[in-house]
Amino acid sequence: MPLFDSQFLKQLEYLSLVSRRVFRGSLLAQKRTMQLGGGIEFADHREYTPGDDFRYLDWNLYARHESLMLKRFQEEEDLHVYFLLDCSKSMAFGKPAKFDLARQVTAALAYIALADLDRIAVVAFASDIVADFPLTRGKGRILSLLRFLEELPAQGTETDLARVINGFVHRNQRRGLAIVVSDLFDPAGFERGLDMLRHRRYEPHVVQLHDKAEADPKLLGDIELFDVETASARKVTITERNLRKYKKIFGEYQTAVQKYCRNYGMGCTQTPSDVPFADLILKMMRAAGAVA
Amino acid sequence: MSLANPAALMLAALAIPIIVFYILKIRLRRVPVSTVIFWRQIFEEKQPRSIWQHLRHLLSLLVQLLFLALLVLALGEPYFNWEILEARRLVLVIDNSASMNATDVLPTRLDKAREIARDIISRLRFRDELAIVAGGTEPHVVCGLSGHERTLLKALEGVTATDGPTRVAEGVTLARNLLGDHRNGQVHVVSDGCFEGHDKLAEAGDVRMYPVGTRTGNVGITRFQVRRSLLDPTGYQILMEVMNAGDEAIECRLELDLDGDVVDVIPLKIEPGAQWSQTVDKTSTAGGRLTAHINHADALAADNRAWALLPKRDPLKVTLVTAPNLFLEKVLEANPLVQLQVLREMPAQVPAGGVLILHRQAPATLPAGKVFVIDPAGECDLWELGEPLENPIVTKQDRDSLLMTHVRLDNVLMPQARKLTFKSNAHVLAGTVTNDPVYASLERPQGKVLVLTVNLDQGDLPLRTAFPILMTNALGWFSGAAGELRESLATGAVTEVTLPSTATTQGAAGALELWPPDGGQPRPLPSGVAQAVVGPFDRCGVWSIAPPATGGAKPPAAGAPAVEIACNLANRAESDLRPAEITTAQQTAAVAGFMSRPIWYYLVALAWLLAGLEWYLYQRRWIS
Numbered sequence: 001m002p003l004f005d006s007q008f009l010k011q012l013e014y015l016s017l018v019s020r021r022v023f024r025g026s027l028l029a030q031k032r033t034m035q036l037g038g039g040i041e042f043a044d045h046r047e048y049t050p051g052d053d054f055r056y057l058d059w060n061l062y063a064r065h066e067s068l069m070l071k072r073f074q075e076e077e078d079l080h081v082y083f084l085l086d087c088s089k090s091m092a093f094g095k096p097a098k099f100d101l102a103r104q105v106t107a108a109l110a111y112i113a114l115a116d117l118d119r120i121a122v123v124a125f126a127s128d129i130v131a132d133f134p135l136t137r138g139k140g141r142i143l144s145l146l147r148f149l150e151e152l153p154a155q156g157t158e159t160d161l162a163r164v165i166n167g168f169v170h171r172n173q174r175r176g177l178a179i180v181v182s183d184l185f186d187p188a189g190f191e192r193g194l195d196m197l198r199h200r201r202y203e204p205h206v207v208q209l210h211d212k213a214e215a216d217p218k219l220l221g222d223i224e225l226f227d228v229e230t231a232s233a234r235k236v237t238i239t240e241r242n243l244r245k246y247k248k249i250f251g252e253y254q255t256a257v258q259k260y261c262r263n264y265g266m267g268c269t270q271t272p273s274d275v276p277f278a279d280l281i282l283k284m285m286r287a288a289g290a291v292a
Numbered sequence: 293m294s295l296a297n298p299a300a301l302m303l304a305a306l307a308i309p310i311i312v313f314y315i316l317k318i319r320l321r322r323v324p325v326s327t328v329i330f331w332r333q334i335f336e337e338k339q340p341r342s343i344w345q346h347l348r349h350l351l352s353l354l355v356q357l358l359f360l361a362l363l364v365l366a367l368g369e370p371y372f373n374w375e376i377l378e379a380r381r382l383v384l385v386i387d388n389s390a391s392m393n394a395t396d397v398l399p400t401r402l403d404k405a406r407e408i409a410r411d412i413i414s415r416l417r418f419r420d421e422l423a424i425v426a427g428g429t430e431p432h433v434v435c436g437l438s439g440h441e442r443t444l445l446k447a448l449e450g451v452t453a454t455d456g457p458t459r460v461a462e463g464v465t466l467a468r469n470l471l472g473d474h475r476n477g478q479v480h481v482v483s484d485g486c487f488e489g490h491d492k493l494a495e496a497g498d499v500r501m502y503p504v505g506t507r508t509g510n511v512g513i514t515r516f517q518v519r520r521s522l523l524d525p526t527g528y529q530i531l532m533e534v535m536n537a538g539d540e541a542i543e544c545r546l547e548l549d550l551d552g553d554v555v556d557v558i559p560l561k562i563e564p565g566a567q568w569s570q571t572v573d574k575t576s577t578a579g580g581r582l583t584a585h586i587n588h589a590d591a592l593a594a595d596n597r598a599w600a601l602l603p604k605r606d607p608l609k610v611t612l613v614t615a616p617n618l619f620l621e622k623v624l625e626a627n628p629l630v631q632l633q634v635l636r637e638m639p640a641q642v643p644a645g646g647v648l649i650l651h652r653q654a655p656a657t658l659p660a661g662k663v664f665v666i667d668p669a670g671e672c673d674l675w676e677l678g679e680p681l682e683n684p685i686v687t688k689q690d691r692d693s694l695l696m697t698h699v700r701l702d703n704v705l706m707p708q709a710r711k712l713t714f715k716s717n718a719h720v721l722a723g724t725v726t727n728d729p730v731y732a733s734l735e736r737p738q739g740k741v742l743v744l745t746v747n748l749d750q751g752d753l754p755l756r757t758a759f760p761i762l763m764t765n766a767l768g769w770f771s772g773a774a775g776e777l778r779e780s781l782a783t784g785a786v787t788e789v790t791l792p793s794t795a796t797t798q799g800a801a802g803a804l805e806l807w808p809p810d811g812g813q814p815r816p817l818p819s820g821v822a823q824a825v826v827g828p829f830d831r832c833g834v835w836s837i838a839p840p841a842t843g844g845a846k847p848p849a850a851g852a853p854a855v856e857i858a859c860n861l862a863n864r865a866e867s868d869l870r871p872a873e874i875t876t877a878q879q880t881a882a883v884a885g886f887m888s889r890p891i892w893y894y895l896v897a898l899a900w901l902l903a904g905l906e907w908y909l910y911q912r913r914w915i916s
Contacts, residue, residue, distance in 0.1 A: 228324050
């Protein structure tokens with residue numbers, strides 16, 4: 001069964017219709033850039049210097065305070081939305097695989113952005129950046145994007161988010177919204193990578209996926225744990241007590257991600273992989289107040 | 293210790309595959325996971341020590357081998373020799389007589405006895421056997437010798453309460469027969485001790501007593517009987533006796549009612565340990581159910597009420613055909629049960645159910661029905677008339693006949709009688725020295741016949757008290773058993789009853805049942821017989837003999853029973869709820885018992901305990 005079929009496209013169209021305000025609102029980012037320019041939305045004043053355009057002098061202010069102040073307006077630009085899609089082997093885990101939902105969510109959000117005349121780019125990564133879908137604009141590009149996503153395999157070894165984002169932020173590109181779709185199973189921790197995005201004035205949003213078998217594993221007894229990313233095995237004896245401890249650690253990790261995002265004002269969506277992507281998108285919209 | 297099934301030890305060979313599986317290295321199941329970063333945090337906190345890892349597996353093997361050993365040993369059914377040598381045979385005699393229904397020990401003494409019995413049963417050892425005997429009303433074996441606890445407990449519930457007398461002594465005899473000459477035989481008696489011979493029983497070496505109940509006062513009706521009045525055909529006499537089996541004087545009332553209508557209320561004041569007794573005369577032709585009850589609340593209810601049955605006395609139609617005879621007419625008129633019709637000539641037919649008295653009549657053929665011929669004037673189809681007998685002297689009387697009850701004719705002056713020669717068999721009730729009948733009865737298909745050959749106009753027979761008695765007896769004989777009183781029985785008694793004619797004529801269709809007073813389970817009666825022995829009666833009240841219930845109806849409807857029998861406790865021993873004191877030495881402490889189950893049971897229990905421990909330690913990975 002193909003990942004993106006006609007039914008998927010219909011759902012994308014429906015989602016784009018109900019989410020006109022998503023990227024303009026508070027869910028993903030502000031469309032306004034930090035650059036000042038010839039927009040119509042007032043930003044602030046600065047002192048007049050010779051050579052400035054008289055049309056932007058605030059005469060009302062001059063009448064009150066007898067000082068020449070120039071009105072500055074916010075420059076309106078296209079929003080650049082970057083999708084950082086984790087395609088490490090851990091993402092292929094689960095029933096259904098987390099990678100399937102990750103690609104569907106990426107495609108859906110990209111379609112909504114394209115429909116809103118924003119620019120999108122997809123960066124697939126594992127231990128490093130493994131594939132790129134270049135910055136593009138217009139709904140017509142959606143099929144190319146879908147093809148790109150469909151042909152993308154789960155690959156690489158251990159996830160290294162810091163290395164990936166380091167490579168990403170050093171590219172010569174405009175700042176914008178950076179949506180990280182991943183399980184964030186990075187042995188070195190997820191914070192460093194996301195910190196880099198913040199520090200480079202990107203606006204990160206985290207979509208963290210997990211499988212129910214990861215949250216509540218049904219393992220007991222003497223078994224050999226096989227790490228699908230590193231292809232390493234470890235013989236362990238799992239007891240009830242171990243299981244309770246695992247669930248506690250996993251829960252704490254999820255909470256840590258949520259707390260990190262909340263502390264830095266980042267959007268954060270955590271979901272199990274068996275949720276339909278449309279429901280997940282609608283849930284994100286409801287959280288943003290984009291739909292009722 | 294010996295084994296009943298030593299072949300089971302061969303199953304110990306199962307240890308070989310267990311050890312083989314232990315030695316063989318088992319490949320662990322490989323489980324793919326998306327990441328091990330969380331597991332790493334758990335297992336790197338505390339590395340398991342390799343020596344303990346080794347030991348814990350060895351311990352697991354030992355536990356498994358021990359589990360197998362216990363099961364194999366259990367299958368071998370081990371036993372100790374002393375189990376067989378010391379096995380006991382017990383018989384539990386439970387008193388379920390009326391006094392055991394006393395409520396001085398709540399809920400009742402019998403329930404307390406059952407509780408003690410359950411305790412005895414629970415203390416039986418594996419090879420012990422116990423039988424249960426009910427020791428009230430009719431001693432019987434409730435459950436034969438068995439060591440199965442559930443069977444015994446179920447049988448124990450079958451020991452039901454009765455209102456019958458105590459028969460513990462007979463129960464103990466029955467128990468001893470069950471024990472035979474068993475070396476460890478014991479009789480355990482659970483009783484309130486309200487019976488004679490209790491002390492002797494308690495001293496017997498093979499009997500252990502378990503007393504129940506407390507010393508409690510009680511007031512009860514110990515006698516309640518009714519009989520016909522000797523003076524008044526419609527009257528009856530009631531004999532009542534009330535006993536105060538307590539340590540304090542009591543005041544109460546004895547109320548008598550007939551079918552719900554109060555007949556009499558007698559205030560009673562009885563000293564401790566005394567009895568009050570009285571006979572009262574009452575009159576009733578309608579009959580009914582006579583009930584006595586005392587309004588005194590005490591621990592035993594069964595003796596606070598007593599019943600007696602008064603049958604209805606239907607009037608008897610008597611047709612007297614006579615030349616005027618004042619004595620004969622008056623003696624019949626004086627009987628209140630007689631509806632007298634005096635005729636001078638023979639009627640066309642005898643009234644149905646009535647009695648025809650022919651005085652100095654001579655029909656060639658006696659009419660069908662009940663006929664009493666006095667001083668026959670001629671011969672008929674039953675006899676031939678001979679010469680007159682001058683001054684006959686009665687020398688022979690059938691004293692056993694109801695017709696001659698309280699009648700003495702041997703000193704009566706009878707100047708003239710008629711000599712009769714019967715054509716068929718006749719029963720001579722009174723005869724002369726020359727064997728000539730003076731008074732005789734004849735049974736014929738058309739009806740009973742009496743003949744008195746004495747000339748009433750001569751002699752002093754009409755002037756004697758024997759004459760009205762003779763006439764009353766004759767009318768009673770013609771009436772048959774109808775209207776006769778049936779005495780109230782004491783519980784535990786058996787009696788013979790005459791069943792209705794339908795029981796013999798209709799065969800199985802006329803089958804009857806004996807219904808207890810509370811409408812409980814009826815007892816079937818033999819069909820096709822005229823008389824049956826019923827009892828023993830184990831409940832107080834009015835028992836009924838009636839056809840089987842139809843349509844789910846339980847007790848027979850009022851009026852429907854063919855025969856009714858009143859049954860009262862009427863037993864001083866049962867009403868006296870003060871058991872004889874027995875010494876502490878006679879009282880038996882609860883029988884100590886251990887090893888109440890076979891050894892294999894404990895082995896299996898231990899094996900399962902071990903399995904549970906292994907599961908907890910290893911399957912739940914408490915040891916890791």
